[in-house]
Amino acid sequence: MRIATYNVEWFANLFNDAGALMDDDRWSGRRDVTREDQIAALGVVFKLLDADAVMVIEAPDGHARRDGVAALENFAAHFGLRARKVVMGFVNETQQEISLLHDPDAMTARHDPLGDQTGKQGARDAPRFDSVFRIDLDTDAAPDLIRWSKPPLEVAIETSGGTALRMIGVHAKSKAPHGARNKAEVMRISIENRRKQLAQCIWLRQRVEGHLQAGEPLIVLGDFNDGPGLDEYEKLFGRSGVEIVLGENGATGLFDPHARMALSRRLVATPTTARFKLPPDGRYLQALLDYIMVSPDLERRAPVWTIWHPFDHPACYGNALLRDALLTASDHFPVTIDIDL
Template sequence: MTTARPLRLVTYNVEWFNALFDNNGRLLEDDKPSARYQVSRGEQLGALGIVFTALDADGIVVIEAPDTNGKRSTVKALENFARKYDLRARRALIGFPSETEQEIAFLYDPDRLTARHDPKGPTSTTQDVPGAPRFDTTFRYDLDADNVFENIRFSKPPLELAVTTAGGRSLRLIGVHAKSKNPYGAIGHEAQIRLSIENRRKQLAQCLWIRQRVEEHLAAGDSLIVLGDFNDGPGIDEFEKLFGHSGVEIVLGTDPDPARQLIDPHAAMALQSRVSIAPASARFYLAPQKRYFEALLDFIMVSPDLAARAPEWRIWHPFDDPQVAEIPELREALLQASDHFPVTIDLPDVI
């Protein structure tokens, strides 16, 4: 008797993926510079081909996916990419287009999964409508505790998916790219701090919005996976002390009832060891300090019923993961492909 292959899902932020395609979704496999420092477009595409092939995933939430607008198509670009590198995950979809050139997309294996964009929530923005509003609309929240409700919007609306496995199991996926804007335009240190605090409040309000949707799914008994780049995490910056919780903690759930919490072991490690050992999923070069800085920004959070299946989480870090580190080609590809590293979860007995 053979054991069924686990369902492998991935979140992967691909830096400047959009710059690797022309307006017709064709790959720009040349020696011209990519947006990655000292990496050509051809080199970055080749590196991404190696990484996606190694992942061998059933479904990948691609953060910073190629743009969709009047001239460009995320779906066409990603499906051309999958065809070029003969990936199992060869069908793509997106939800609500982003206001930026960075989409949230799902690239999946149609032999193992079916998937459709299935947004939830009312489109009304009034305070009287129950439930979290749809992610392409407006969330009203009192950011400053002054009894004045501000309008919160996503520049990159989360991608809500209804997914069904080949065996008929239903899953809910929410792909997230939360972003706290830099304090551009603020003159002087105090003005920059004020704007930074305001932007962080808005990001936390977005996480509260996502958390409301999470609670609706948990109450309905849905098998839920929330995954993506939160640009945030336990201990990530000084504003966490000001607000009490990081956005990641808010989405995971602060209620002590385990049935109302999402589970991510990497987040749990960071919460338990804020000033010591913690995993990392992204690596950035800081020019003033002339060194690299690492952070845990990418997460895969699952509902308790999925966590009870003993899934395996993994960050494909080129130096911290021994299985990756011992394969030079994959290690170098991960460094060339993006400033983030893929995070995977293998869910047994789901397909």
């Protein structure tokens, strides 16, 4: 069985409010890419992925006036994908949902959020992801109240082979200093965003520990906007959010081989899953942001991880159609695991 995570940049811009594809020559949300070109590229990528389940990060939004479930299911029908049914979690206000696109013949899947709902004062013990987490992140003795702008998607799954497992789709807080007007603001906003990102990961780790203690097979996957050694602000806090979620100080850990490679810091080159143009000269920055973490029982099933990077993976580079599609479709590349479930 193949499980994937894929952050699709501005997927929402490719659909109208009813969820129909807008397959035309107008600009998409991607720089210098039309909607028809991005749609065609995404069709190639999803078709060749041929995954049983894809955790779509930045999925089309859904609310009273927008149907994000219909959008993804229409996309799947348009390209004849096996993964054609959608589970969406708590709707947010960012136009970037987290949705699971899956093959109903391979598995049943339902949104199954855990934890208690809270009021404005929040709770310290893994509240529901659409609620408020109370944690003291500094030395002022006052609790910080943390919310997810994109609440993680918790899915209960049973495969056609009879395996029950849990899946949590994640899009953690971006650390980019959006809105900063000078160097002082860049530092202040960057540190504030990192504190929020770490708090979200502590919250998520609490939920992970509950599943591990219950002996439940677990996959945590998505875009963490973070990773070991990714920026200089990590030194102020001593760890990355990814390390927190994986497990620290002898705690039962999750496993992702790319995270382990980055943590070892013994390699000249670290695996990367995203590629961004940076101002002012348009040079590219590459980063490891997307992960598929599995519980120890699933790791023992010997899954195989793949980053579908158009330049780093020989099969992706050798297929010109796929290589070009990956570059056109998004600024992130899919990550997959193949595992016997």
